[in-house]
Amino acid sequence: MVRKNINFLTGYVGLAGRPNVGKSSLMNQAIGTQVSIVTKRKQTTRNPVLGVFSSPDCQIAFLDNPGIDFKNSLLLNKRLKKIAFSNVACTNINIVILEATKLLEDDRKILQNMPDDIPLIIVLNKVDKIRTSHQKEAMYKMVADLERFKPVEIIPISVKKKFQIDILIEKIKQNLPFGEALFNRTLITDRDLKFRASEIIRKNIINCVGDELHYHFAVEVTSIKEDLERSSLTRIQATIYTSKSSHKPILIGEGGRKLKIIRLRSTRELKNIFQGNVHLSLWVKLVNCWNKNSALLDNMGIS
Numbered sequence: 001m002v003r004k005n006i007n008f009l010t011g012y013v014g015l016a017g018r019p020n021v022g023k024s025s026l027m028n029q030a031i032g033t034q035v036s037i038v039t040k041r042k043q044t045t046r047n048p049v050l051g052v053f054s055s056p057d058c059q060i061a062f063l064d065n066p067g068i069d070f071k072n073s074l075l076l077n078k079r080l081k082k083i084a085f086s087n088v089a090c091t092n093i094n095i096v097i098l099e100a101t102k103l104l105e106d107d108r109k110i111l112q113n114m115p116d117d118i119p120l121i122i123v124l125n126k127v128d129k130i131r132t133s134h135q136k137e138a139m140y141k142m143v144a145d146l147e148r149f150k151p152v153e154i155i156p157i158s159v160k161k162k163f164q165i166d167i168l169i170e171k172i173k174q175n176l177p178f179g180e181a182l183f184n185r186t187l188i189t190d191r192d193l194k195f196r197a198s199e200i201i202r203k204n205i206i207n208c209v210g211d212e213l214h215y216h217f218a219v220e221v222t223s224i225k226e227d228l229e230r231s232s233l234t235r236i237q238a239t240i241y242t243s244k245s246s247h248k249p250i251l252i253g254e255g256g257r258k259l260k261i262i263r264l265r266s267t268r269e270l271k272n273i274f275q276g277n278v279h280l281s282l283w284v285k286l287v288n289c290w291n292k293n294s295a296l297l298d299n300m301g302i303s
């Protein structure tokens with residue numbers, strides 16, 4: 001018989017919601033470091049990312065998921081939706097994140113599709129955007145409307161202002177089962193350095209290019225090697241896949257200027273992860289319709 005540790009609370013918490021509502025921001029804030037990339041563009045998260053919060057009396061394993069978009073019919077998007085829903089089917093608690101300023105049809109659909117047998121917390125993020133009494137009233141109406149999804153809690157928060165994150169953690173703890181820690185208490189994510197490096201590069205590309213490119217590129221780190229001659233130098237090689245030849249010059253920029261900015265910004269962040277100097281080489285490669293190519297999506301772990 002497996003004995004439960006009655007002094008320790010532990011479990012998986014799934015994060016679900018439309019793209020751009022702040023799922024990754026919330027997880028990073030809760031665990032106190034950036035393990036999942038955040039940008040102002042939709043569908044930043046493509047692969048689920050585990051982020052572990054550990055304290056003396058509990059361990060919460062957050063599962064950050066891709067944003068769920070019911071309208072986009074691209075193969076990439078269909079896979080992201082499937083990944084997100086399958087990940088919230090095997091958790092101890094789920095959190096659906098909404099924006100406090102609006103409740104959209106997709107929010108309702110997501111709530112309707114959440115598993116009935118797993119406790120649900122609804123979080124209304126970005127309350128810092130609520131300024132007028134009219135907006136406040138609309139949010140109260142929204143809360144009343146959301147009661148029919150039978151959440152165990154509805155909590156307004158602002159990740160940006162760090163408002164009520166501690167209360168959310170307390171509510172999560174109240175709904176967690178007793179048990180032994182799931183992971184070593186020093187672990188913050190199960191994602192390897194290749195994945196984390198490719199995500200940092202992807203974030204810096206998203207921030208440097210316009211919306212027209214956002215859904216049309218992917219990053220693969222092909223090699224990470226320690227330099228044997230120069231200690232504390234890591235050499236990283238990565239390929240940026242793009243689906244249209246017209247996108248290549250946009251990514252590279254005049255005289256390679258854009259790619260240089262991406263490389264410099266990424267290198268700065270990679271130094272923190274690799275705790276030393278980093279030399280990053282980037283290549284841009286044309287792969288027609290990579291986001292409709294099931295073999296390539298499989299390779300990137302989006303299956």
Ligand SMILES: Nc1nc2c(ncn2[C@@H]2O[C@H](COP(=O)(O)OP(=O)(O)OP(=O)(O)O)[C@@H](O)[C@H]2O)c(=O)[nH]1
Nearest residue numbers: 019020021022023024025040043044045067159160
């Ligand atoms: N004003 C405000 N902005 C926020 C807050 N939380 C997150 N954001 C911003 O919302 C944007 C999207 O945040 P993400 O954390 O990437 O959202 P996401 O839900 O993970 O998005 P996908 O990965 O695309 O599904 C970023 O620009 C964040 O800085 C908040 O509390 N207030």
Ligand SMILES: [Mg+2]
Nearest residue numbers: 023024044045
């Ligand atoms: Mg995200």
